[in-house]
Amino acid sequence: MTRIRHLLTFSGPSPFAPKPVVVADVTLPGNDSKEAELLRAGCTRLHEAFPEWLPEAPAPDLALQEIVGTSLVQWALGALNEVRGFLFESGFAAKPDGAILWMAYHVPSVSMRALDLALNVLSDAGRSPDFSRADTEERLSAFWLLCRHNHPDFQARILMLGARSGNIPVMPFLQGTKYWQFGWGSRSRIFFESMSNSDGAIGMQFSKSKPLAKAVFTSLGFPTPPFRLVGNLHELAGAAAATGWPCVVKPYAKGKGKGVTAGIGNMTELQAAYIHARKYSDESVMVESFVPGDDYRLMVFDGKFLGALRRDPPAVTGDGINTVRQLISILNRDRTANIVKSRYLCPVPLDEALEFQLAQQGMGLDSIPEADRRIILRSNANISTGGSGTDVTERVHPDVRMMAETVAKNFGIACAGLDYITEDIERSWREGGALIEANTTPGIDGLIAAGQDALKITSRLLGELPGRIPFHLVVVDDAAIEPIWQSLKGMRFPETTGWACGSEAAVGSMRLQPVKEGAWTGIHALLRNQLVDTIIAVCCVGDIMRNGLPVDMVDRVSLCGDLSIIDEWMQVFEEHSGSIEKLTEWAEWERQYGI
Template sequence: MRQGDPSPSDNMDVAVREMSLIDGFVFGFRQPAISAAIVMSDTVNVQSLRRRFRTLLSTRILLSESEPENTGLSPERLFVGDLANAVHAVLQTAGHPVDRRFVCRRSQAQDTRKWQLVLPAFSQIAAQQTLRWVCRMAAALSSSGTRDAFTDDEAAAFDLLLDNLVRRAPSGSNARNLLEAAYAASLPVIPLPGGTFQIGWGQASRRFSSSTSDETGTLAMNLSRRKDWTNRLLHMAGLPVPRQFPVRNRDEAVAAANRTGYPTVVKALDLDQGVGIEAGLQDETALCAAYDRVAKASKSIAVESFLPGCDYRLNVLRGKVIGAVHRVPAGVTGDGTSTVQELVARANEDPRRSTRRSSVMKPILLDDEADELLKLAGLSRTSVPDTGTFVQLKRIANVSTGGHTVPVLDVLHPDNRHICEAAATAVGLDIAGVDLIVPDIARSWREKGGGICEVNGRPQIGLTYPHVFRQILNEYVPSKGRIPAFLVLAEPDDPFAQEVSEKILAAQPAFGVTTSSMQWKGGQKGGIARETPLHGARAILMSKSAEGVLAQCTIAELRRDGCPFETIDGLIVLSATAKAAQCVEGLRTIAKQVRGPAIALKGTSEQEMLASVFSGGTIIAVSDPAAMVRVLCKHVENTSGQS
């Protein structure tokens, strides 16, 4: 374990002590972890505090169900579970992919006021900050009598915490949703620099950044980044697109609009997420005002013919449409009694709407564009729309400007499907978001008119079709993303461990092997010595040529850092020179991760330890290291192609 941030030294009713970081994997978690001692004073009324704590937090975050009280667990243990669930909920609110499991044990057998809590975490620092805040809130409630609401200072501190946590979360909803899909499917995840993630190990791995994959070509991405290039390319491919004229100033914009006719569109050619697009401009005055606004954001601007109809986003994966939504622009629906500005304020009270990067929906703004659209509709901010009347407040339909989406895949016309698939193929994208404007997605564009206005190389897939992320992983990541992973627990100079490593390389040349004295990948000696078993194993797991991995570590390293990988296909225990109690404790932290045989030499203390920890698992006692390797190789052969 690495030492975490220093814990506070004040005498709070509920406090965090002895914080540490576990960089490897323990207790079957899919993520690294933090460990901390949770200490409660004897004066805490735990049952009252539990009720008030949940009431307070539920006003700001979505809490999962607490553990039932009829489980036989003590109130103190149940409250520590509440703290863990609160940490998970806060992190999820901030956009972190969350593994909701935790392990909680008494620090001392008879002491119900001190508990050891172990939590998995995508960001260990973020989890530490959150656990510390959660305990401070619990302590504040405990010392304040019957209060169950935030003070103004506490609410401000919570908002500041969320802002800090968001900065440590995956950037964008695509990365978060893809990671959550990977964790849900038990696929291994290795975060890489620059917002990139490796999903899977070795030869069964793929890399993603947002919704782009390691299969996405540079040429295709370059084409998709420029809307004018994409427009011309699709026209060359015989696909329906609006007429488009690049312009450099107002006069050229007016001249171009005279060619397209009104209504028309002003569009920035190099921006994403709906920024710099003004559509449905009715006259020269509106055109010039829109041009001035767009020119503040970009120097690459075009005037484009207006396509009447609804805005649809179709997600294409390897040439096939896998999702389609109707993108509804920001607006409100009248109730016959409320003004437009009252309806907007009410809509923005939805907790899903926030300016935070992790938010599913964005606030609806009453700005100059909204005022122009209200004026065109004969309304103002103080008008009261009739019941059921939709009042549009943005010209373009984009979630980033306050809009929302409605699924339409079930009614998609085959002709509309075909041109979107053809557009993604023409650009050369394996994952694409195609923006189609047609009056009705259920009717052919040939019949009703319409066209493709954009092809996005890094589309925001969103939450409307959560199965899309699972489908991407199923399509791209082979063999459940896993290669055989073996762990040898032994001292650095153990001759039997050395023999096991040499024989596994001889039997499986494409394996990677990491020990304190050697680092081999694909039959070649590694470039640098490992810093820790986790470091050495990760170097192998990141190699596309690796067909398996064997890592050697000591019991002390296992207890300090956790296991180098989250699942273990075969465990060998040799020369456990640490105290028996420490060995057993170390083995218990990884017991849930072992899904293959646990192997020891016959008649040794290690065999007895395995029997005490893995009573329900496969324990094999052998006579020599060669037999150990034969067992591992047989396991590889028997499980080849299985998850």
């Protein structure tokens, strides 16, 4: 029975790959068996159904191990990267009765699931002459839901692109969350999407509350439309009298355009918009004066203007033949779960907000609009709900740039997105236009979708801080770990030096209590600690061979004593260190480096 079996999980460099990988093996039938013939046919059909994941057709004269090994790891890597994956390492090695497989991971169990799914799909393809991509749709959808919950969100992925280019290490700050750490120790920065730990708490409070944000705009002397908060239908008439017609209704503290209705022209529409907004918020609803013009997102990072995007709501144009539903399906055709292939354009969701907007235009999903009639699908232009953007960075008036920088600076937000409406972005805000709200996760994907260079943007967002700190790895015999730990406890380290031995760790004179489950948890605790500017890690040979190196690159490796290290692992040390020294015993390291 052909199956995949998990062997090892490396959390760092190993003889298999320079990054973390899971290692598994697959047992295969003899070359001349009927099952082998089916597997060969399955590999060919898999290539035909997924040419973007398996770019080269398998050569018929290759050994079964090579054909199956290549197909499994290429298909699994393609499936992992289709939804939010940012993985590169994979491979296989033939063995007499099968193959050894290795696969990069964000979460080990998800990558193992990908290999299992690859074999499952390959087996089905071998048994079915009519196999097609559609046969995998249900299984892939379930798998991609798993990826969506466990892989980096697409904004973190964009930052990872810049980190990879700049050789900046990346690690989860909290496992199983969207908090990612870029850099080590004192040279690290934590991001949640594009929001970082550089953002001030007060600015976060301002941005979460639309009324507070508008009060800040006003206090700084910048324009924002008047508004009223209403708690029931009876208060709508007074709010409309104060704001005038047309007006806008939005939930008190909801983001991404949820529950927003713009261009409301009478009391009937206002009541419907209020009821719609209350579905997204238990708090008061905001009624705001309508500002004519286009919707712009002004981006500021570390107090400097980064770029501007004109945001357009999703729309379809009638042809007199297709229904609105069909036209949306055509629009969404190239907006897939793979956000990179979709150029960061999101599908337009068929939801209540869309149906509400259609009703405002006298349309429904099954209506057939006449030729050339433009149907607006949402009242908001958010990229996350299907909107699109145009880069207008070079056209923004200097006064508008300065306004954006001033607001972001006073909010105390490192990465800020300000929503601004004007009829002409090339005019000063003094000549018309108004600030609407502020965002701490402004969506850097929008600028990339509009054509800006991703690496240029991510280098600005990551800034100068994220990078590496000195890391010294000391490798000892397994039996030496406990006496060396006792020796280390008697040394005096600088208060910013992190030091680890086996599963123990400390910063200067402060002992830590790292969780003992998993590989290198003590070292990971030091890497996350922003007080730490140097790390000394003592690791035994056995732990390294079971788990891989604790990090992808160290400054110096000290090999202490007569260690049994095979050539493949010596090569790993050589490729992932600045230098290697061989010492006769631990005491020699103490004399040379002990503090």
